Amino acid sequence: MIRVLLLFPILLLIAQPSMAIREGTATADVFIRRYTQSGDFGRLALWHEAAAECLTRISVPMNAIAHDYYKRQGYEKWAARAEKEALEIRELHHYHHTRAEIAWQQSETSEYNLNAERENIAKFIATWLPRYPNRFYEFGIYPTFFRKQRALAEQRRNYAEVLRLEADAAEMCAVQYERIPIAYGLRNYEKHRDAYRQYATHLRNLAQQHPNALPPKIDTGRQMSDSLGIQTLPAQHTVDAILHIARSDTRVRTALANQHAVYAYPAFQGFAWIVRFSNHSHGNLATAIIDEKTMKVLNVGILSPGRN
Structure with a gap:
């Protein structure tokens, strides 16, 4: 039996605020893994750049806003924590920037495919930008x-x-x-x-x-x-359709075979859906990427233990 859990990422981010301000970048890693596996270095470079841009446009201002508040109000321990997170953000940004440069050197991806991926990334970033203030009271x-x-x-x-x-x-x-x-x-x-x-x-x-x-x-x-008309959760009928498509994929069925207490976490990313399947015993079992328009599975990542 697979349980659908839309609030799990929120609960996780409540416990890990430093992760909350980098979650857009962490989600980009799903696409980074996809193109690393396929050897599409042009798209890989673009997604490393997208991860870095999420840090610049989301993580940096969020951390700065919190840090400025802590300093003004005299919460020195919290301010020190924010300063530590700022350093971690800079290090992660440098990592993605460096990996993008390396990937570009190996790229043979056509300009047509690169432009199509740039459009996807623009939608991805536009989806993540309001996500944090939209759910301000729920996590972080x-x-x-x-x-x-x-x-x-x-x-x-x-x-x-x-x-x-x-x-x-x-x-x-x-x-x-x-x-x-x-x-x-x-x-x-x-x-x-x-x-x-x-x-x-x-x-x-x-x-x-x-x-x-x-x-x-x-x-x-x-x-x-x-x-304000903010919708933080997708319609249930949409979620049901996405989960049916993901569960029907042979690679997903194989990854979930003989697994117990499996949870599914669907999330829309602006141009595609990501569905993560996991349980407490093995962590992340599989991640499916489903195209929003065609409703077809674009890729399934099978993650080994310790790479969640």
Whole structure:
């Protein structure tokens, strides 16, 4: 039996915030492995460049936003942690840049195929850019930092501090929209930025009144994605169709044979679906890439233990 789990990546990122700011790059690795295996060095170079671009456009600003906040508020240990992550991001960027240069030297890929892959990568990056602010309250800095600080403030019954923390969180979400999808040139995210900024201002005004209890709509920030029309999960009928295609592939069936408690993690990447199959015993068992238009399996990666 294969269980479908759409929230697993979110739970994983809650536990590993440093991974959260590099998840776009980590997902690019699926395509890097594909073209490494096939020996298509031109496409391989493009995906190493895509991984580096995700770091530049997503990971760097996200980490900088968090670091600046920690420094302003005097959270020195958290600031030091962000500085360590910044170094890791630079090292990873250098790695992908270097690997891209090496791959280009071996490339015989036609310009036609390169241009087609560039279009795919543009869709991939555009899909990842708003993903972090869209799910701000679900994973990353909100559950790992703000929620914990809020719990401490609530224990002290310092409700003004709770409101200030929630205001800071909403403002940070707005800044993520400003410095990631909007800075890239994606449209229609100004309303998201403005909505969270207005909410932050509202919370700060409430905090100045020194409340003796929390207002009933203190968690509005977590629910604003619905009013803004943000869809963080795909439609169930689409997921069912994608999973059926992936499970029907002979290579996937072979990889999953005799495996127990297998979970499937489908995720749309802008131009294709990635479906990861794994269990607790062996980790990642197989990863299928399915074309969005043709709904055909483009590739299946079978990962050995220790390469998850």
